Amino acid sequence: MSVQRLDVPQGTDAPSIVRAPLDARGLLVVFMLLLFLIPARLVIGAMGAPGSPAALFSLGLLVWWLAGQIMSHDWNAPGRHPIRLIIMIFTLAALTSYVFGALYGLPDIEASGADRGMLSVLGWVGLCLVACDMLKSRESIDRLLQVLTYLVAFVAILGIIQFVTHFDISNYIAIPGLTPNGTLNTTADRSGFLRVSATTSHPIEFGVMVASVYPLALHYALDDQRAAKWLRWTVVVVLTIAIPLSVSRSAILGITVAMIVLLISWPSSRRWMALLVTPLILAAMRVTMPGLLGTLFSGFTHSDDSIKGRTDDYAVIGAYISRSPFVGTGFGTFIPKTNIILDNQYLGSTVEMGYLGSGLLIVMMLVGFATARGVVRRAPDAATRSLGVSLSASILVLGVTFATFDGLGFPIAAALLFLLLGVTGALWRVVGGPSAVQRVPGWMRRGDDYVDAIAGN
Numbered sequence: 001m002s003v004q005r006l007d008v009p010q011g012t013d014a015p016s017i018v019r020a021p022l023d024a025r026g027l028l029v030v031f032m033l034l035l036f037l038i039p040a041r042l043v044i045g046a047m048g049a050p051g052s053p054a055a056l057f058s059l060g061l062l063v064w065w066l067a068g069q070i071m072s073h074d075w076n077a078p079g080r081h082p083i084r085l086i087i088m089i090f091t092l093a094a095l096t097s098y099v100f101g102a103l104y105g106l107p108d109i110e111a112s113g114a115d116r117g118m119l120s121v122l123g124w125v126g127l128c129l130v131a132c133d134m135l136k137s138r139e140s141i142d143r144l145l146q147v148l149t150y151l152v153a154f155v156a157i158l159g160i161i162q163f164v165t166h167f168d169i170s171n172y173i174a175i176p177g178l179t180p181n182g183t184l185n186t187t188a189d190r191s192g193f194l195r196v197s198a199t200t201s202h203p204i205e206f207g208v209m210v211a212s213v214y215p216l217a218l219h220y221a222l223d224d225q226r227a228a229k230w231l232r233w234t235v236v237v238v239l240t241i242a243i244p245l246s247v248s249r250s251a252i253l254g255i256t257v258a259m260i261v262l263l264i265s266w267p268s269s270r271r272w273m274a275l276l277v278t279p280l281i282l283a284a285m286r287v288t289m290p291g292l293l294g295t296l297f298s299g300f301t302h303s304d305d306s307i308k309g310r311t312d313d314y315a316v317i318g319a320y321i322s323r324s325p326f327v328g329t330g331f332g333t334f335i336p337k338t339n340i341i342l343d344n345q346y347l348g349s350t351v352e353m354g355y356l357g358s359g360l361l362i363v364m365m366l367v368g369f370a371t372a373r374g375v376v377r378r379a380p381d382a383a384t385r386s387l388g389v390s391l392s393a394s395i396l397v398l399g400v401t402f403a404t405f406d407g408l409g410f411p412i413a414a415a416l417l418f419l420l421l422g423v424t425g426a427l428w429r430v431v432g433g434p435s436a437v438q439r440v441p442g443w444m445r446r447g448d449d450y451v452d453a454i455a456g457n
Contacts, residue, residue, distance in 0.1 A: 022068075027130065028127075028135075032419075034052075035411070036151040036155050037151070038175065043178060043179065043180075044056070045179065049116060062129070081132065082371050082425070083371055083421055086368075090125075096327050096356075097357055098330040100329065101114050101324075101333055113333050117332020117333065128419070128425075132426050141427050141430065142387075145216055145423065146227060150235065152239065155200070156210055159206055169198075170197075200410070204251070205412055210239050211243055212258075213239065217239050222386070243255050253400060254401045257397050263275075321351055325354055328354035331353055344406065345405070345409075364421070365402075368420070371428050378431050380431065387427065388427065395417075395421065395424065
């Protein structure tokens with residue numbers, strides 16, 4: 001970790017005082033422990049999603065970041081930053097829609113939803129900004145992301161146990177002061193297969209979570225030698241097994257998107273090895289879990305009631321958008337219990353935050369992806385390029401799957417998005433931002449050039 005030398009008055013014999021800049025890795029690890037190990041449905045009282053321990057902790061991170069900006073010059077990251085800029089604009093859009101909703105005169109249930117939604121947004125913003133500005137070194141970033149892969153692998157193991165035994169350990173986790181936020185049907189199945197959720201709030205969230213972290217697990221297995229080889233590859237194997245167990249189209253779509261990004265970016269030798277291994281994985285699935293593979297593929301080739309319900313909802317959504325088409329009435333004001341269920345975050349954001357908020361959500365995804373590709377372009381070594389590629393794949397997984405489920409309504413999926421955006425911003429800063437452009441092969445520079453424009457360089 002880099003250190004900062006404090007000035008000592010001339011003519012004194014006092015030794016130089018050397019201290020390391022404050023780093024947020026420890027706090028972010030605590031946040032991840034709360035996020036992944038405490039079942040997502042457990043909250044404080046009737047606060048809903050903002051009342052979970054992880055969400056409250058993220059609000060504390062926002063207060064910590066704001067205090068640091070005011071009180072300490074060490075915390076002020078210099079220069080413009082693409083992630084910080086788009087996060088600030090998104091926050092202003094959320095605040096605008098919240099204020100307009102208050103002026104609009106919402107029903108009590110929607111007004112309460114707006115309050116909870118704004119708290120959620122502020123927590124995500126705090127998480128992203130702390131990760132973006134307060135991860136001070138490449139080592140800190142790597143250690144944080146490795147912990148992330150271990151925790152997701154642990155949740156995946158719980159999911160595998162749940163699939164095999166039909167025993168959901170999360171139902172037996174009780175924490176004083178926390179109560180269940182709604183009910184979760186842990187015996188849900190599709191075509192006779194149990195859909196697992198482990199500590200997440202829904203099988204779709206479980207599958208998307210695993211798919212989005214999978215590229216990072218592959219990076220640390222292939223291109224980072226600090227952890228033991230058996231541990232690195234155990235994480236990959238566990239995540240590979242867990243992805244189909246959600247029996248979710250979103251999870252399969254997500255892992256397909258991730259692998260396409262990785263295959264395009266990998267050298268030819270690694271690409272061919274992956275293409276040879278994939279049929280073996282599918283064959284093993286067919287032998288060990290008969291019928292599961294067919295169920296997953298039939299979800300894309302045959303329409304079912306869930307798909308029909310979504311398309312039927314699209315025909316009436318215009319009436320909800322027309323209440324406030326440009327800025328919406330506030331994030332969290334569209335209550336599924338009293339309206340309809342929208343399994344599309346971009347459509348839901350259009351209802352709650354108008355065309356402005358929905359457009360900014362898409363731009364935020366694109367900026368995150370482009371910033372990760374900017375890391376690839378500026379990386380001084382192969383390992384950093386590999387990490388940039390993996391982060392771009394992880395963000396793209398969430399960006400694509402948010403079109404198939406309301407991701408910001410799921411606490412782990414939403415927090416994972418803002419955490420990855422923040423870490424990507426930190427890595428972009430650590431490798432030098434726009435001042436450290438490195439010459440790398442052309443296939444690694446595609447789509448990166450407009451990051452400098454966003455950053456004002």
